[in-house]
Amino acid sequence: APSAVMAEGSGSGGSGRGPPCPGGASAFRRWEQLRRRAATPWARGLLAVAAGLGLLYAVLRVPVRLRDGLAAVTVFLSTLTPKFYFALTVTSSFISGLIFVFEWWHFRKYGTSFIEQVSVSHLRPLIGGAENSPPAPAAFSSGENETSRQNMPECKVWRNPLNLFRGAEYSRYMWVTGKEPLTYYDMNLSAQDHQTFFTCDTDALRPSDTVMQKAWRERNPQARIKAAYQALELNNDCATAYVLLAEEEATTIVDAEKYFKQALKAGEMIYRKSQNCHSQSPQHEAQLRRDTNVLVYVKRRLAMCARKLGRIREAVKMMRDLMKEFPLLSMLNIHENLLEALLELQAYADVQAVLAKYDDISLPKSAAICYTAALLKARAVSERFSPETASKRGLSTAEINAVEAIHRAVEFNPHVPKYLLEMKSLVLPPEHILKRGDSEAVAYAFFHLQHWKRIEGALNLLHCTWEGTFRMIPYPLEKGHLFYPYPSCTETADRELLPTFHEVSVYPQKELPFFIHFTAGLCSFSAMLALLTHQFPELMVIFVKA
Numbered sequence: 001a002p003s004a005v006m007a008e009g010s011g012s013g014g015s016g017r018g019p020p021c022p023g024g025a026s027a028f029r030r031w032e033q034l035r036r037r038a039a040t041p042w043a044r045g046l047l048a049v050a051a052g053l054g055l056l057y058a059v060l061r062v063p064v065r066l067r068d069g070l071a072a073v074t075v076f077l078s079t080l081t082p083k084f085y086f087a088l089t090v091t092s093s094f095i096s097g098l099i100f101v102f103e104w105w106h107f108r109k110y111g112t113s114f115i116e117q118v119s120v121s122h123l124r125p126l127i128g129g130a131e132n133s134p135p136a137p138a139a140f141s142s143g144e145n146e147t148s149r150q151n152m153p154e155c156k157v158w159r160n161p162l163n164l165f166r167g168a169e170y171s172r173y174m175w176v177t178g179k180e181p182l183t184y185y186d187m188n189l190s191a192q193d194h195q196t197f198f199t200c201d202t203d204a205l206r207p208s209d210t211v212m213q214k215a216w217r218e219r220n221p222q223a224r225i226k227a228a229y230q231a232l233e234l235n236n237d238c239a240t241a242y243v244l245l246a247e248e249e250a251t252t253i254v255d256a257e258k259y260f261k262q263a264l265k266a267g268e269m270i271y272r273k274s275q276n277c278h279s280q281s282p283q284h285e286a287q288l289r290r291d292t293n294v295l296v297y298v299k300r301r302l303a304m305c306a307r308k309l310g311r312i313r314e315a316v317k318m319m320r321d322l323m324k325e326f327p328l329l330s331m332l333n334i335h336e337n338l339l340e341a342l343l344e345l346q347a348y349a350d351v352q353a354v355l356a357k358y359d360d361i362s363l364p365k366s367a368a369i370c371y372t373a374a375l376l377k378a379r380a381v382s383e384r385f386s387p388e389t390a391s392k393r394g395l396s397t398a399e400i401n402a403v404e405a406i407h408r409a410v411e412f413n414p415h416v417p418k419y420l421l422e423m424k425s426l427v428l429p430p431e432h433i434l435k436r437g438d439s440e441a442v443a444y445a446f447f448h449l450q451h452w453k454r455i456e457g458a459l460n461l462l463h464c465t466w467e468g469t470f471r472m473i474p475y476p477l478e479k480g481h482l483f484y485p486y487p488s489c490t491e492t493a494d495r496e497l498l499p500t501f502h503e504v505s506v507y508p509q510k511e512l513p514f515f516i517h518f519t520a521g522l523c524s525f526s527a528m529l530a531l532l533t534h535q536f537p538e539l540m541v542i543f544v545k546a
Helices: 002-015 022-038 041-079 082-110 114-128 142-151 165-176 184-198 201-204 207-215 221-234 237-251 254-274 280-307 311-325 333-344 348-358 367-379 387-393 397-412 418-422 437-453 459-471 490-499 514-535 537-545
Strands: 157-159 432-434
Touching: 082 114, 082 184, 082 514, 157 184, 165 237, 165 254, 184 280, 184 432, 184 490, 201 207, 201 280, 207 221, 207 237, 221 237, 237 254, 237 280, 254 280, 254 397, 280 311, 280 333, 311 333, 333 367, 333 437, 348 367, 367 397, 367 437, 367 459, 387 437, 397 459, 418 437, 418 459, 432 437, 432 490, 437 459, 437 490, 514 537
Parallel strands: none
Antiparallel strands: 157 432
């Protein structure tokens, strides 16, 4: 007995549990007996009969409940008056009309359906889970990477080579109309350009350049002008300070030219000093690049001032000299300024010579190059061109070349013809443009519309042939004819570059989303029901009850 007691105590202490409960053991024995009885055949049959009776009861009971529910709905509808149905249809028509107006506004402003965007962005992950895109390959060969990069449509924003002066042109427009011609995004890009072109790492060594480095970051125009005057107090030969005053404080082109001449005098002196010591250290090389950028910018703007003041031959000479002196700066697109000035002089042979150099397959295209080439081809045949005569005798070789040049230009930028044909109103061009986009079309047409009007019959030829381009490229986002497929990102970028009061041109035209059609149909149907309920209340009540 003592050993049994000791064994029981050691077992309970080692397991951490109390002694076994007699009631729990008896309950477990009862459960085992019940389980063995339920396993017998007669018990299984009894359970099956009970389940069948329960199922039969549910099948017979549901129609009874449905019949009761329908009877209650019928009683409810019979108590409703025609005024209720009229109010219901009017309310549903009003709500669907509000949804339709909001959907239409959202589509016009952002190019997408709000309901579709919300359902795709938020509801689809909740319902079906996030769709996992196939993983990208781990590595590409250099050839494959280069090919994919070339085939990718580019939506790069470029600085407008013919951009206007802020103080003398953009600000005057705002004073007259009360509308801001430049967007915040566009001005922010210009501020980044100024910091890249006009600053370097050695600015901290010169107090005036340190002030100008802060001035280019200022958002307030008056603060920038004030900082420019502070820089001139520290150094009267600060070229970038004169540049800022010419761009933003001068209210006329004459005043801007005076500031740029002072900037040219200071910039040439600083540039000569940088040339003498540029090989001493990397910092001096960076300073030489900065001084070169300042000098090129000032000479270019002086040439543009001469062009705007009517001294066109002087402007052409300044541009040619600048391109010869700095041939490696072709990315600044100075040749587009030269093309526009030569067209104003009607020096079409010189224009053709410039196109022969820059309209090359290895160089990036622009609307100025493509449409100027089309203008020269159209000039040769536009005076004698007649659609009726061409349809009878067919097109000559020169006319075919002109039409193909127009198709090439329209494929590159399909937005330009509407501005040249004055089917859309123009606004002031932005300081940055998107190639093949609406912003580039506005910038080109703003300066070149007069050149198309000067050549008799050129706009008529454009009007008769430009829409034929779209039959050649039925799916422009997938495959082009002479250029890469049209990029799908132009609309978004153009909305950021162009002012809000300008209606952005969209290509290709988007079809209206399903929900706009749906809400319009729902609004119309509800309004029709409301009208019928108001005119024939008795018949509509009978129809609803039936």
